[in-house]
Amino acid sequence: MKVLGVNALFHDPAAALVIDGTVVAAAEEERFSRRKHGHRPVPFAAWELPEQAARWCLEHAGLDVGDLDAVTYSFDPALAEPAEGLGLFDPWDHLRRTYAREAPGFLATALPGLDPAQVRFVPHHVAHAGSAALAAPCADADVLVLDGRGECGSSLAGTYAGGELTVHAAQRLPHSLGLHYEDLTDHLGFLRSSDEFKVMALASYGSPRFLDEIRPLVRPDGHGGFVTERVDWQSLAKRLAPGEEWGQDHADLAATVQVRLEEVLLELARWLRERSGGSRLTLAGGVALNCVANTRLHAESGYDEVWVQPAAGDAGTALGGALHVAAGAGDRIEPMPGADLGRGWDDEEIGARLRTAQVPHERVDDPARLAAETAACLAADGVVAWFQGRSEFGPRALGHRSLLANPAHAVNLERLNDVKGREQFRPVAPMVLAERAAEIFSRGPLPSPYMLFVHDVAPAWRDRIPAVVHVDGTARVQTVDREQEPLMARVLEEFDRRTGLPVVVNTSLNTAGRPMVDDPRDALECFGSAPVSMLVIGSFLVRRPGW
Secondary structure, eight states: OEEEEEEOSSSOOEEEEEETTEEEEEEETHHHHOOTTSSOSSGGGTTOOOHHHHHHHHHHHTOOGGGOSEEEESOOGGGOOOGGGGTOOOTTHHHHHHHHHTHHHHHHHHSTTOOGGGEEEOOHHHHHHIIIIITSSSSSEEEEEEOSOSSSEEEEEEEEETTEEEEEEEEETTOOHHHHHHHHHHHTTSOTTTOHHHHHHHHTTSOOTTHHHHTTTEEEOSSSOEEEOOOOGGGTSOOOOTTOOOOHHHHHHHHHHHHHHHHHHHHHHHHHHHHHOOSEEEEESGGGGOHHHHHHHHHHSOOSEEEEOTTOSTTHHHHHHHHHHHHHTTOOOOOOOOSOOSOOOOHHHHHHHHHHTTOOOEEOOOHHHHHHHHHHHHHTTOOEEEEOSSOOSSSOOOSSEEEEEOTTOTHHHHHHHHHHTOOTTOOOEEEEEGGGHHHHEESSOSSOTTOOSEEEEOHHHHTTSGGGOOTTSEEEOEEEOTTTOHHHHHHHHHHHHHHSOOEEEEEESSOTTSOOOOSHHHHHHHHHHSOOSEEEETTEEEEOTTO
16 A cells, blocks of 8 residues: 655644555655744644655655555544634634645645545544554554644553554643643743753753642643643743743753653553553654653653654654554554655765865765764864765754764864854764663663663763763763664764764754755755865765865
């Protein structure tokens, strides 16, 4: 069965293609349109479809629209209710529901030749659940979905067995851990439904001293759900305007909400494990991008394994919807092969782009030399823009569209945040060979290929790799499997040989407010506008003068 999955309604529009139960391609529209998150999560934008991503998925597989058996849409308007009846203030939400109802017609217009009758609505949280449990390495697992909102709810707790989902609990709106965290994000002067990761980073600078005020308002209900009552944020810390300097009250409030989120998630996971008797937990929904909470779930929930969908936000519902329909049709679902599901270019295509741009460059066909040149630049404290293979699906740069740097110098954190135009309290991540990770990092699960957990940095290493150690002594680790990523493994080995450090800094190849670099033109634009020492793109080196 050939199924194209589409997410569009709230934010992060994306498309994914599943053929006979195998994930073939997945990409977010932002990588094509160059608009962060594709569009803002407002009803006026809900009609915007991932047209470019969908067309690319089909082109990549050599398919025409007429070859498809189904197109999924990760929201079911038949399950939706007016916002006012759900206790939400969203006066234009009726537009969103109208656009969802008309999605088959919109899709047929965007993809000429599509029969609107082929479009299948998949409930939002079911699509999230499919993206987790069906895509996970384990065949059967429990699944916990938490986000801002779906049709009428904000969470789902269930079990997948034999490709079928049993729902044990779901939380009805207006109670929502995702919206609760979004409210704080907005109060702290950040962009709602976009910058929640900044709140998580800020929390490490604070103490959870407002727990007595927050715990009665945000609490589990003992039945797999929870209550989130309105918080008077202003009484705890004054509202910040965008860009306004934060103070200790704000860091303490972020720490409080973060800790309470972790506590409630632990209760929900323990309830689900007791209900199902399962040993494996999978996670999806925007809340599952909270790597600090994920680590506590791994350590304290009682599950033997915890796996998080690398595209846990709404983009992942495109994949989950397609997998859900494929499984329902009887296809044997294969685990997700990795996060590198987007566009890629061969050396001939990259070389043509470089010649068109009239950029001085050198072709290096020997992978060992390419890795050595990269490691030498890093060892000399250069910053390397790294563009290799297919782009990542999801918000994390995982060694395909990355900025790399030397972790030995604490100033490189400030330097990279300046390069990217980010707030200085935000950390960058370490990349390490999987077999070396346990020497340096503990507490979180290893290997950790998707950078979705935090780990404690061993005290003996904190002064050796200070650029990747957060203020609380942790790091968000990405491990590298040498069989899956042989070139990056060589870079790490070469860097270790030169410096005695088996770790390099890895952060996303973009600047603030822009999507991650996706194609060679994006890479050249980023290289041209940011103080980067060298661009390694395919088999080519592009050097800044002096490097």
